Amino acid sequence: DTAVSQTPKYLVTQMGNDKSIKCEQNLGHDTMYWYKQDSKKFLKIMFSYNNKELIINETVPNRFSPKSPDKAHLNLHINSLELGDSAVYFCASSPPGLFYEQYFGPGTRLTVT
Amino acid sequence: AQSVAQPEDQVNVAEGNPLTVKCTYSVSGNPYLFWYVQYPNRGLQFLLKYITGDNLVKGSYGFEAEFNKSQTSFHLKKPSALVSDSALYFCAVLSGNTPLVFGKGTRLSVIA
Numbered sequence: 047d048t049a050v051s052q053t054p055k056y057l058v059t060q061m062g063n064d065k066s067i068k069c070e071q072n073l074g075h076d077t078m079y080w081y082k083q084d085s086k087k088f089l090k091i092m093f094s095y096n097n098k099e100l101i102i103n104e105t106v107p108n109r110f111s112p113k114s115p116d117k118a119h120l121n122l123h124i125n126s127l128e129l130g131d132s133a134v135y136f137c138a139s140s141p142p143g144l145f146y147e148q149y150f151g152p153g154t155r156l157t158v159t
Numbered sequence: 160a161q162s163v164a165q166p167e168d169q170v171n172v173a174e175g176n177p178l179t180v181k182c183t184y185s186v187s188g189n190p191y192l193f194w195y196v197q198y199p200n201r202g203l204q205f206l207l208k209y210i211t212g213d214n215l216v217k218g219s220y221g222f223e224a225e226f227n228k229s230q231t232s233f234h235l236k237k238p239s240a241l242v243s244d245s246a247l248y249f250c251a252v253l254s255g256n257t258p259l260v261f262g263k264g265t266r267l268s269v270i271a
């Protein structure tokens with residue numbers, strides 16, 4: 047069974063559209079994250095949720111809105127997509143606390159045309 | 160602010176030779192250091208971490224890393240490289256309540 051899964055794997059859409067990426071983990075972890083990896087492979091955290099509560103919100107446009115219906119799911123909704131949003135988005139999860147490694151999903155490659 | 164530097168974009172090594180992927184960090188408190196590996200079109204996979212204790216940390220797939228506080232380094236090493244080790248390697252650090260910060264990655268190419 048896949049520990050951290052994301053759907054869709056690929057997403058191609060036009061500027062101005064609204065889209066969502068879903069993430070689910072079956073590891074029983076309390077903490078989930080969204081990362082953005084740009085074309086140069088630079089990886090940056092966007093959001094972190096602990097038990098459905100937002101704990102980290104880095105400098106991300108408010109067009110991006112995470113939603114956590116339960117602690118196993120953390121979805122990412124993006125409004126009014128822009129060309130610069132094209133990237134690979136990774137979901138990850140971990141037990142609560144600083145010392146635990148994170149488990150990453152396979153990524154969603156978003157292309158905005 | 161905390162930061163991680165991976166000074167090499169690319170490391171090439173012959174199969175069977177030892178490999179080193181360099182990482183240095185900057186934090187204001189005690190560092191917690193991680194190495195992750197990313198294979199093409201895949202998510203990151205955890206390799207090893209240093210939290211406290213022994214400076215030499217052993218991880219998955221025969222990798223190890225040495226924490227050096229005086230040099231603020233956490234270099235990844237493997238005694239004998241395999242072609243299957245070819246991938247993108249990320250060093251990451253966190254300290255206090257700050258989120259995990261990743262280096263820009265080092266592409267390792269092991270040549271048969």
